[in-house]
Amino acid sequence: MCGEAALPSDAGIAREKEEVQGKDALCEPHIFQEEVGHDSNAAEVYSETFRKEEEEAEDDDDDAVSSAPSSPLCEPRIQQEVIGHDSNGVEICKAIDIETFRAYRQFEAKFEEKLARIMKLPTLDGSISSAPANVKLHHGRQSAMKTARNSVFALSSSIGGRPLTQCSGFFIGWDESDKNHETGIILTPAHLICSKQPSLDSWLCEDEYAPDAAVIVHFPDRSTSKGKLCYYQKHYNIALFSTKVKPSLQLPVFNDNVNCGQKVLMLGRDERSILKINHGRVQFQNPCTFERHHFMYTYGAAPECGIGGPIVDSSEAIVGMSTPDSEGSFVPSSIILKCFHLWRKHGRIPRPHLQLKLSAIQYLDEAHIERISLDCGIDEGLIVKEVSNGSMAEKNGIRVGDVVESLDGNCITSLVELEIMLLDLSQQHLDRGSNNDSKIDVELGIFHTRRSKRRTIKMTLKLTDEGEEVVRGYYTVTAPKAISSWVPPEKVDQG
Template sequence: MAASGDSSTGPPADVPTVLVKTEGVAAGEGSSALLPAAAPTINIPLPPLPLRCPPFPKSGKRKAMEEWNAECRRISNLAAKDPRRKLPTVIKPKDPYTADTVASSRDKALVRNAARSVVNVTSIKPDGNTIHSCCTGFIVSWNGTKKCARILTSSATFHGLGDHKPKLHVRLPDNTVVDGQLLFFDEHYDIALLEISSESDLPLHLPSFGSNPNYGQEVFMLARGEESNLMARHGSILWFDGLDFLQGNYHMFLSCDLPRGGTGGPVIDHDGNVIGMAFIAPKPNILAISTILTCIEMWSRFSHIARPIHGLHLRTVELLEVSLQEAISLHHNIHSGYIVDKVDADSTAERLGIRYGDVIVSFDGLQTHTLPQLEDYLLSLGWKFLERSIDSSSSVDLTLEVYDLLGRITRNIKLPVEFSGP
């Protein structure tokens, strides 16, 4: 400490202080000095005391009471602006359901680690002021040289805007906002790929991608709010592939509701691996990560996504209600395959005689694949189609073994299918 004659400045004598030693190199071997001679000792003032109302007036007189009330209001207004009230150790969670969902220390660590890949994506209408949509997204690739990341989110970010491209704001976990650039979106799968960049390292971690989701599997769904607050839900993947309200054969359904803005968020398993992306409407559902990554790779290589258009809406015999399973097993000797729920009007499948209620016992040789697995198989055909550089009007044949429950006959059908264009 300085001698009494030291002219160094410091806080007023009546302000409480804490003595802090700055880091330094030891003066020498055997010396008891912790700092070099030139290193100063810093006096740091203590934080101010919290604002408090004055004592309640003992006199009980009206004027004293009015003055006390006025002072309390003044103190209350000042206290409301206290930055200490905004500390994460003081505020209440913005989403109370997350606290109920993620309770154990293990789950908190798991979700917190996975959340480093999760962002908020907000689209702004062409007027530059109005929010069009608010979704969640997550990083799928990182280029350290260019300091840019690719973000996957839902194409709901752009729904209803026509040809107008919205301005995209991507809010990172640390509440930093960067502009996003749209690379591509696919309305069939409801996915969009964005790119963000920064002169400094982005506070994001590339997630680990797991295997495909399984029916009955317990999962966490993560989302990020408009103020970068983390939200989470816990549930399971339902044993259900009933009539798909989204007119697709590749969704799996979640038992939990999603938070507002949760569409586009990652679904993770209990090891923290991303196994899919969540959608909120018309009921909570998940798109498998294998389908998503195939679409991204296909776009990166061929600049568009090709999928067979077969005109069939299916369910699996495996997930049929058990009494109905028994009925078709006893009366028709069918134990696996794909139930035809709907056939698109005027489609090739309809012209070839496939009707709702039929069972496709073998779909190009596949019998026991789940619908998401079947979708991945169909995308693999699209990949081969693009690799061969076939003209977009070309088609391939799917070999179907179709059982007609009314006629009790099985027919082998060659179903020619075309591929979706860019």
Template sequence: MSRAVRIRGDELETTEREAKRRSVAEEGQGTALHSTSPRSPGELAVRTSHPEIHLAIFEPNKAQSEAKQDRVYDVVESVAEESSDPLSPPIYQPYIPDELVDDLDVLADFEDAKAKYEAERDRRANLFTMEHHCYKAPSSLFKTHRLLPILEQARDATLLAAKSVILLSSFVESDPLNKCSGLWFESDDHSKTALVLTSAQLIREKKEPKNPFEWKVQWTGNYHRQAKVIVHLLDNTAVPASLLYLQEHYEFAIYKVQVDKPVQLATFTECVRSGQDVFRLGRDENLNLSTTHGMVAYNIPSWYERCHYMYLSCDPSSPSLLRDDGGPIIDLEGKVVGLVNNHIKETFIPSFLLHKCLDFWRRFNCMPRLHLGMTFTSIKHLDPSCIERMTRNHNIESGLIVEQVSKGSNAEKIGIREGDVIESFNGKYISTTIELEQMLIDICWDHFDQGKELYAEKDVSVKIFDAIKHRRRTRNLTAIVSDLGEDIVEGTYPIMRKEAMPVS
């Protein structure tokens, strides 16, 4: 069966979006510390024109900087046939409007439409690009972790990184909301302030779950921006914090705190690889440090997970600790490789994306990305037998499989459908969703360098493999520059009485 993705229905009101935009704009006025150098995202951001201001160190991935990456490269156009066939129709799920639920004729029409919809969904699910959802690999990629050989190194790394890890708690009026860990990443000696990086889970709206496990995967997209937030310092004192910026899509937040003593800033590294030994750090309500060992993994996201997530594959005996959201993932040198945003599913935001976002924020006072109106699965992260079958039968070795297309989006309008493969963006082959996210931010950097603004349109050239017709075509996709969370709208349509249906 095809994988479901997080959706927001057709009833999503535009007024909510406009309110978010106004709130974001109000937060950004005069709050961020701007960089004075015209660097592009990805360069070190440790110097400022103000000697009193200290920034966290971001160490580049030396292996990538010394040699050209082989995963993103120029497209060498082959003699590929451009498809001129009519576009495949999008799949919309039928539903019955509330006022017609008791109409027997409408119910009969609905059952017929539902059967056709499910048949088409099954046909799409059987496309060769979608087989990975039901394929089970015959072997496991990970065995039991053995910590003993790295125990001493891990202890030293944990103690070093722990100095920058703190606890935050949030309240709506007088009611407790959430608790999250966080880490210091910037300080100003002159104003005696410091900035904290934490998970957006800290101020995420809570709703009563319909079942005991729903809270683990719940994502509402609504945040209490005016929530009262308290930072619990390591000397057992507590100070209030003010929200400077909330990045809804990457789901992290920046808070400003008044501090009387120097704080220990985290050191980040952009070198993170699959199978790397790492540790997840967090603090409980008593400020006791929690440490969980695991390995970095590239997994295929579930329906409620963003495509840019990386994963911590933990030891089976590791406990799930409820305060680790917002805490760091560190390597064996105590350097931060990512920020935990969902400890239940062991997901984290890699540090190279954090670096690009923070650099963007210092320069332009926002953290935008392009909204494409699609979600993807990376072919590179499928089981090798799936990749070999695609290569052997369809000459497809890499690219991004389209998992969902938002109803009414520009992607849908140019004919992109579930199961298609996006082979290149702007003439560059992209093999993972992480690489795609970096490209989407870089495109926005160029957009802002040209003096353009948020919520504007930006054209991107995409090379598409049509999984139904087995044809390739290149189209211009109009994307939106936005710093809001990107929602995917499910395609639905109502079943009406025959006499109420328009005459064709």
């Protein structure tokens, strides 16, 4: 199979690089060969001569004393030539010659050296710790509240009669077009109508959706009603459906002030509409490199079929919605309410795209925070973990290990806080009568870690309700006689 190329058996280098993937807008090299024709079987024929490549020469050690930004981190990778398909339609690739493989190993060694230097930056040094990372909190079970559980429903989707997904959802408000209060709005993850999810990395935006999928809402009394899709937002993974409900249904109460260690209950319903409950405590942590910025977390997984169900506190107030992204993840009520009100007023939920993967300093280990404070003189902000290839951020010199300290002059301490600021910018932009899909100007306060300098960067960002994409660039690896040259991402087959 193609993609990550099959290496010679004696190489033994099938390594996972998740740490690498979370540290920069990676540019991965591919083999580039010139197509010169086709054989009798219509298979592509390539020249024996590889395109020469220029070797990346800039050293991060020099960047520390230079006024110019460091070069983006680029990871070597081999792409093979497809020569046919087997009986199952799986691609068959030409074996990699040993000379190209040796060249790849040389580039890989240089990449590992540069990565090791970058990982010594105080903002990225994950070896600093004062306590185990797997400390868990436990507490006794509580019973669910009547108001909250009456608002929780099971939902199922199908395409052409073929079952697609089942999850939970909850009543969030009335359909304003129905003055009799017989039609309610149900909030649930857009995962309910996701027909294809080829990657766990949400930032690749590869998920496919079926907005025409049939959706059924299953009520606690086992009655059902058809759900009509009102809107779905890919970035936040939320969907709103309208359906007939009982007029006696009470509007939910939300609490957008969530505290670390707070006891919560996770509610949901299974395929038989039976209530499922789990308990846990809110924890403050950074998302993994594949997850969006708007999540918070609990110690304790959502109940079976509870994805999309509400998370409630001891006063019956909803503090968030469970998500399918990782165990215990949820969208906090502060984000839910911003999105719901934006949709109510403008029919859409656009947001500016920074094209950065970030993590909050305040959620790091105390020893790590101290190291950053001593070396950089900063105690809060968002550490840049990855920069999208070709993005405005990259063009303006933002690099892995830098710190985003402010947005439009407002200090930022957490990722949820950043998302609320972005949604506020969207609200203000639309209130002025601007188009949904347009541009928006922002100012980022950046601390450049390598140079220990602060800078305010003005950027024009895309405003859209599509998912935010953070992608890697690629560069090619050739035989030893060749050197590396930059290849535009749009001209590279990313496998």
